[in-house]
Amino acid sequence: MNELFSELKQAIIDGDEDIVEELSQKVIDESINPVDAVQEGLIKGIEVVGELWKAGEVFLPDVMMSAEAMKVGLGLLEPEIAKLGMSEGESKGKIVLGTVEGDIHDIGKNITGAMFTAAGYKVFDIGTDIKAEDFVLKAQEVGADIIGASALLTTTMSAQKQIIDYLIEHNLKDQFKVFIGGGPTSQAYADEIGADGWAESADEAVALADRMLAK
Amino acid sequence: MLPKYNVLTEEQVLIIHNESIKILEEIGMDFEYEPALKVFRDQGLKVEGNRVHFTREFIEGKVKLAPAEFTLHARNPEHNLVCGGENIIYMPGYGAPFIQLADGTRRKSTMQDYENIVKLAGASKNLHMTGGTVAEPQDIPDEIRHLKMIYSSIKNSDKCFMGSAEGRERAQDSIEMAALLFGGKDVIKEKPVLISLINSLTPLKFDERMLGALMAYAEAGQAVVVASLVMAGSTGPAALVGTLALQNAEVLAGIALAQSINPGTPVVYGSTSALSDMRTGSLSIGSPETALFISASAQIARFYGVPSRSGGGLNDSKIVDAQAGYESMMTLMAASVTGINFVLHTAGILQYFMAISYEKFMMDDEMAGMLLHYLKGFNFDEDGLAYDAIAKVGPGGHFLTQKHTRKNHKKEFRTPQLSDRAAFDAWSKEKLDTNQRAHKQWQEVLANYVPPALDENIDKKLLEFIAQRS
Numbered sequence: 001m002n003e004l005f006s007e008l009k010q011a012i013i014d015g016d017e018d019i020v021e022e023l024s025q026k027v028i029d030e031s032i033n034p035v036d037a038v039q040e041g042l043i044k045g046i047e048v049v050g051e052l053w054k055a056g057e058v059f060l061p062d063v064m065m066s067a068e069a070m071k072v073g074l075g076l077l078e079p080e081i082a083k084l085g086m087s088e089g090e091s092k093g094k095i096v097l098g099t100v101e102g103d104i105h106d107i108g109k110n111i112t113g114a115m116f117t118a119a120g121y122k123v124f125d126i127g128t129d130i131k132a133e134d135f136v137l138k139a140q141e142v143g144a145d146i147i148g149a150s151a152l153l154t155t156t157m158s159a160q161k162q163i164i165d166y167l168i169e170h171n172l173k174d175q176f177k178v179f180i181g182g183g184p185t186s187q188a189y190a191d192e193i194g195a196d197g198w199a200e201s202a203d204e205a206v207a208l209a210d211r212m213l214a215k
Numbered sequence: 216m217l218p219k220y221n222v223l224t225e226e227q228v229l230i231i232h233n234e235s236i237k238i239l240e241e242i243g244m245d246f247e248y249e250p251a252l253k254v255f256r257d258q259g260l261k262v263e264g265n266r267v268h269f270t271r272e273f274i275e276g277k278v279k280l281a282p283a284e285f286t287l288h289a290r291n292p293e294h295n296l297v298c299g300g301e302n303i304i305y306m307p308g309y310g311a312p313f314i315q316l317a318d319g320t321r322r323k324s325t326m327q328d329y330e331n332i333v334k335l336a337g338a339s340k341n342l343h344m345t346g347g348t349v350a351e352p353q354d355i356p357d358e359i360r361h362l363k364m365i366y367s368s369i370k371n372s373d374k375c376f377m378g379s380a381e382g383r384e385r386a387q388d389s390i391e392m393a394a395l396l397f398g399g400k401d402v403i404k405e406k407p408v409l410i411s412l413i414n415s416l417t418p419l420k421f422d423e424r425m426l427g428a429l430m431a432y433a434e435a436g437q438a439v440v441v442a443s444l445v446m447a448g449s450t451g452p453a454a455l456v457g458t459l460a461l462q463n464a465e466v467l468a469g470i471a472l473a474q475s476i477n478p479g480t481p482v483v484y485g486s487t488s489a490l491s492d493m494r495t496g497s498l499s500i501g502s503p504e505t506a507l508f509i510s511a512s513a514q515i516a517r518f519y520g521v522p523s524r525s526g527g528g529l530n531d532s533k534i535v536d537a538q539a540g541y542e543s544m545m546t547l548m549a550a551s552v553t554g555i556n557f558v559l560h561t562a563g564i565l566q567y568f569m570a571i572s573y574e575k576f577m578m579d580d581e582m583a584g585m586l587l588h589y590l591k592g593f594n595f596d597e598d599g600l601a602y603d604a605i606a607k608v609g610p611g612g613h614f615l616t617q618k619h620t621r622k623n624h625k626k627e628f629r630t631p632q633l634s635d636r637a638a639f640d641a642w643s644k645e646k647l648d649t650n651q652r653a654h655k656q657w658q659e660v661l662a663n664y665v666p667p668a669l670d671e672n673i674d675k676k677l678l679e680f681i682a683q684r685s
Binding site: 056059060061104107108111154155158183184186188189201202203 | 312313321322323351353357381416422446448449450453491492493494495496497569
């Protein structure tokens, strides 16, 4: 059984979602404890990737493929954990990520999602062209700590403010931290619209979340 | 004029062409705009949802309809530009949301910045047109930004400028304003005055905003640059040839759409393909790979017989430093010597398109001047051979007191505008580096610039139009 977990861990490090899928299915088929598979296999693997990244030993595609593989494994094992009425254990935090309404650029958001995954966060990527209301609904549904909103165009930045306005309007502002990012955004803009966090790169966004949620 | 050099063999160009055709036939492209899909359906192409499957015959036939060169008309006919052939057109950077200041700080760009850069481009001897969205005026509401920008481009210079690509409606506003300036839509349909930047959404998509603008301009007979920015490694493969094939497929599809709407629409083959840095994922434009994409794009456009757009003073540096200089010279030179015709982003760009800097603008203007001089090549007439002067001086002696020298150096040598050639001691008095010299220079140029007068009647009509549309 230990061997299966170390194989899972290695498959995450290798970013091989096919093998992760195969091994996760094996966990289910052989009625192995899915919580252990997540904790001892998937999470151990992504931790290694996160450390390698920090050390500058792996590149972005490595991290992103590991994060994808992680998603595949969790996609199979989480329903099983829920079915068995077990608890998955605590993640570092939950973040709902999306690109704002009117904007369809998603590379930056995807990189950020992968970095948060590699850092041990639970990421809910809700896609592009997302209305303020839908960010908030998803955040409420999953009990998110952070709402992360991306915008690449000067013409869609205002939609980041709409999320904050929506939260204020519905008395929800203190329930979530709102992070914004994207090419034309800045710390000054984040301050102006009342966002809790801004970062220029995915790495910095993770570091900021670490600091903010630790408080 | 120096001959343009090639980086691909004829066979390699054909391979890229065939790969692009295979992409367009077998994978197809998404067009998120019903009127564009209708055009393709009417042309007999297979359209499923937003996905259009092209055929070799269609693409090759349509691209043949695009003119090899065209004239872009300016308010002052002396500034009319021929786009295509051996010609090169330099202009400012496009679309940056920030201004990087000489002291190292960065702020949002404003309408005042837009106006200043139009004026600096208007005053430049090396920039042929004033470009478009030279700074994103973030202090102006989005809905009327395009109107203010077009007006500023018209009012502050009599060189050619660009129209808005922000959807059909704003393209139409641009066309209306150009028609007011040039005497009617019929006039400009015969003589294109606007050129606009239509970008694909890599990989293999065009969005509604860009398609709406493309269709409006094509219908009005105005020129469009159809450009693709593949970020190799993220929005495209981590392979140079594969990236070129992907870019080429997108640009060909856009050109084919323009030609289907209005055969003979002036188009420019555009490329800004570059890299995704594999550590940060960010766009990296000041790279040797970008220079290869630029060079190959010039050649691929020649293969199709259409003008090309690429290059510029591209760099990833944050400030006006050595990196900004050496990266920009590599990409601007690659564009210039391989035969790119329309060089958007020639001047001002820093931070992979995110910022414009006035100081960088002056530095790039100097580089543009250096390259224009370089491109002139050699003079082989009697003055160029200078045998008589050589004979007169003979062995020993010097040429400084020769009439030939006094006269000919003005033709053959270029005097720098910004570079410092003083001796060390003379330089040491003020110790100004390039950034500091450029900082002084742009303020002087701006203070001395007088915009060419605009006909009062036309001015009034333009202002009325803006008031009515605001």
